[in-house]
Amino acid sequence: MKEKTLLKGNIAIAKAALNCGCSCYFGYPITPQTEIGEYLSFEMQKNNLAYVCAESEIGAINMALGAASVGAKVMTSSSSCAVSLMQETLSYACSDELPIVLVNVMRAGPGQGYIFPSQGDYNQTTIGGGNGDYHIISLSPSSVQECVDMTYKAFYLAQKYKNPTILLVDGLLGQTAEPCILFDNPYKEIDNSSWALTGAKNRPSRKIHSLEPSQNKLNKHILNLKNKYDLIEKNETDYEKYMCDDAEIILTAFGSLARAVKAVVNSFREKGLKAGLFRPKTLYPFPYDALKKIASQAKAIIDIEMNLGQMLRDVKLGVLSDSKVYFIGKPTGNWLKKEEIIDSVENILKENYANI
Amino acid sequence: MQIFSTPKSIKKDSSFSFCPGCDHGIAVKLVAQIIDEMNLQDKTIAIASSGCSVTLYNFLDVDCIESPHGRACAVATGVKRAHKANGKEMFVFTYQGDGDFASIGLSESLHSALRGENITAICINNTNYGMTGGQLGPTTVLGQITTTSPMGRNIEYHGFPIKTAEHVALCEGSAFSARVALYDIKNIINAKKQIKKAFECQLKGYGFSFVEILSNCPTNWKLSPLDSHKKIENELSKIYPIKVFKDITND
Numbered sequence: 239m240k241e242k243t244l245l246k247g248n249i250a251i252a253k254a255a256l257n258c259g260c261s262c263y264f265g266y267p268i269t270p271q272t273e274i275g276e277y278l279s280f281e282m283q284k285n286n287l288a289y290v291c292a293e294s295e296i297g298a299i300n301m302a303l304g305a306a307s308v309g310a311k312v313m314t315s316s317s318s319c320a321v322s323l324m325q326e327t328l329s330y331a332c333s334d335e336l337p338i339v340l341v342n343v344m345r346a347g348p349g350q351g352y353i354f355p356s357q358g359d360y361n362q363t364t365i366g367g368g369n370g371d372y373h374i375i376s377l378s379p380s381s382v383q384e385c386v387d388m389t390y391k392a393f394y395l396a397q398k399y400k401n402p403t404i405l406l407v408d409g410l411l412g413q414t415a416e417p418c419i420l421f422d423n424p425y426k427e428i429d430n431s432s433w434a435l436t437g438a439k440n441r442p443s444r445k446i447h448s449l450e451p452s453q454n455k456l457n458k459h460i461l462n463l464k465n466k467y468d469l470i471e472k473n474e475t476d477y478e479k480y481m482c483d484d485a486e487i488i489l490t491a492f493g494s495l496a497r498a499v500k501a502v503v504n505s506f507r508e509k510g511l512k513a514g515l516f517r518p519k520t521l522y523p524f525p526y527d528a529l530k531k532i533a534s535q536a537k538a539i540i541d542i543e544m545n546l547g548q549m550l551r552d553v554k555l556g557v558l559s560d561s562k563v564y565f566i567g568k569p570t571g572n573w574l575k576k577e578e579i580i581d582s583v584e585n586i587l588k589e590n591y592a593n594i
Numbered sequence: 595m596q597i598f599s600t601p602k603s604i605k606k607d608s609s610f611s612f613c614p615g616c617d618h619g620i621a622v623k624l625v626a627q628i629i630d631e632m633n634l635q636d637k638t639i640a641i642a643s644s645g646c647s648v649t650l651y652n653f654l655d656v657d658c659i660e661s662p663h664g665r666a667c668a669v670a671t672g673v674k675r676a677h678k679a680n681g682k683e684m685f686v687f688t689y690q691g692d693g694d695f696a697s698i699g700l701s702e703s704l705h706s707a708l709r710g711e712n713i714t715a716i717c718i719n720n721t722n723y724g725m726t727g728g729q730l731g732p733t734t735v736l737g738q739i740t741t742t743s744p745m746g747r748n749i750e751y752h753g754f755p756i757k758t759a760e761h762v763a764l765c766e767g768s769a770f771s772a773r774v775a776l777y778d779i780k781n782i783i784n785a786k787k788q789i790k791k792a793f794e795c796q797l798k799g800y801g802f803s804f805v806e807i808l809s810n811c812p813t814n815w816k817l818s819p820l821d822s823h824k825k826i827e828n829e830l831s832k833i834y835p836i837k838v839f840k841d842i843t844n845d
Contacts, residue, residue, distance in 0.1 A: 261676065261679040261680065262675060262676045264672065286679065287679045288672075288679040292668070293701055293702065293705035294701060296665065296701070296702070297665075297705065298668075300661065300662060300668035300702065301668050301669070301671045301672035301675070302672060303659075303662075303665075303669055303672060304668065304671060304673040304674075304676065305672035306672075307669075307672075307673060308639070308673055308677055308680075308684075309676075326662055327662050435639050435658075435659060436657070436677075436682075436684075437638065437639065437656075437657055437684055438635065438638075438655070438657050439637075440636075443654075443656050443657050445651040445652075445658045445659070445660075446658070447648075447651060447658075447659070447660035449648055
């Protein structure tokens with residue numbers, strides 16, 4: 239059994255990436271994720287791995303595209319406004335079916351915003367700013383331990399489905415040090431010898447491209463991608479439900495904010511109020527079915543986010559009813575505290591549910 | 595017409611889809627011949643980009659990836675470095691147009707040259723955006739009429755064109771930078787020699803090597819192939835000199 243160590247979220251991600259064989263990192267500095275690139279710059283050079291201080295995030299994500307095309311495990315990391323610059327290539331990587339791991343340690347926006355913590359990139363991650371029918375697998379850790387777990391998982395899912403995967407980390411989590419166990423990568427290696435660009439030796443040459451001038455072929459390609467996304471939705475949807483089985487009030491939250499919400503649930507339970515927490519661990523695919531099942535027996539669903547209600551839309555799609563879905567949130571600044579959330583929840587209940 | 599032979603590195607079932615009389619066909623053929631002569635076919639990864647150059651992977655029988663518009667040198671950097679991290683030296687080159695290399699991708703291109711990235715870039719300069727129907731590009735010369743400079747490029751309104759090979763030569767990380775043309779046999783022979791030299795620079799690990807190929811665009815220039823070649827010989831090569839600007843192997 240490995241020992242617990244005290245690690246910042248950003249460093250935990252960097253260490254986990256190295257542990258599971260990441261051989262290429264390309265990045266450009268931006269707060270609050272810079273420690274990932276700083277940590278890897280030394281470790282990767284020391285081990286003769288590929289590390290480039292890219293000229294821009296556009297350069298970085300395209301170097302990642304190239305490295306992914308040869309079958310390497312590749313990661314880049316960035317933050318919010320700079321992830322905006324990478325949207326074009328993420329769309330290409332989806333069409334090219336190339337595995338890239340992108341870590342987004344969120345800051346507040348829109349525009350340059352500032353380095354305050356926020357969860358404002360839910361829409362950017364799950365909907366995206368690229369063109370065409372595509373999806374990016376997105377994982378949302380709520381602790382430093384989950385930063386480790388989900389970094390391993392991000393590499394695994396990216397390779398397994400040949401699709402970009404985003405690890406969406408709250409700025410708060412990237413900068414917070416917590417005890418965690420840096421266990422070995424639990425996932426098996428994926429064989430990419432059937433498609434990687436390794437030189438046409440003793441086999442026909444390969445081409446990786448998204449341009450397709452034949453309408454039939456392009457249609458077929460996009461439908462094939464859709465089949466893959468259906469499979470991802472079927473196999474990889476992941477969530478945590480805490481005290482949801484008998485809950486009358488379901489609180490939904492993602493990322494590190496969900497931990498404050500869990501404390502809120504405990505407080506309500508002590509008071510005799512049947513509350514529960516529902517936390518998506520995969521933002522795409524979103525656990526609509528699981529939420530729908532839980533919500534059917536609940537009287538109120540209250541979504542809590544450090545933004546102005548971005549996951550709220552997915553929550554409503556899961557619940558399939560506007561009438562009992564409420565929202566608590568703010569765009570940035572200090573993380574919502576347990577007491578603030580309790581007050582807001584009680585206000586919502588008082589205004590709408592006389593008998594709870 | 596009788597075909598005597600086709601380079602081994604040209605796909606057997608392919609035929610060029612470039613416009614009639616376009617120099618792209620000659621450029622791709624030269625690249626394929628050199629890949630054959632240097633025995634590089636199974637060690638090569640080519641990067642195609644957006645524009646007329648993108649279809650390279652339909653003709654060249656080597657592993658190939660298409661890059662987003664302008665990012666070919668960044669993609670090539672990733673390909674080259676990832677293989678190196680895996681202990682493999684691959685031969686990596688980009689095949690781009692001037693809009694790709696010197697306009698939208700100027701940052702990726704020049705930074706690859708500045709880093710001394712050990713890759714080769716081939717840039718077809720036909721002084722306009724060919725695939726979209728001939729708009730003003732970074733290399734459109736002063737006075738040149740295009741669909742977006744209907745009264746001709748002028749300094750006050752459009753600004754100056756870029757001399758790409760000269761810029762690349764100024765980068766400390768570049769090992770080789772040359773401009774060649776394909777308008778007659780003498781120039782085609784020279785072009786082949788310079789591309790070969792650029793490839794050798796990479797194989798020897800000297801750093802970034804670059805060949806700008808001054809090419810025609812008969813369709814968008816609205817000239818016959820012959821007249822378009824005359825234009826290169828008589829006008830364009832005076833503005834864009836056919837020359838080796840940097841060759842560290844000669845130093």
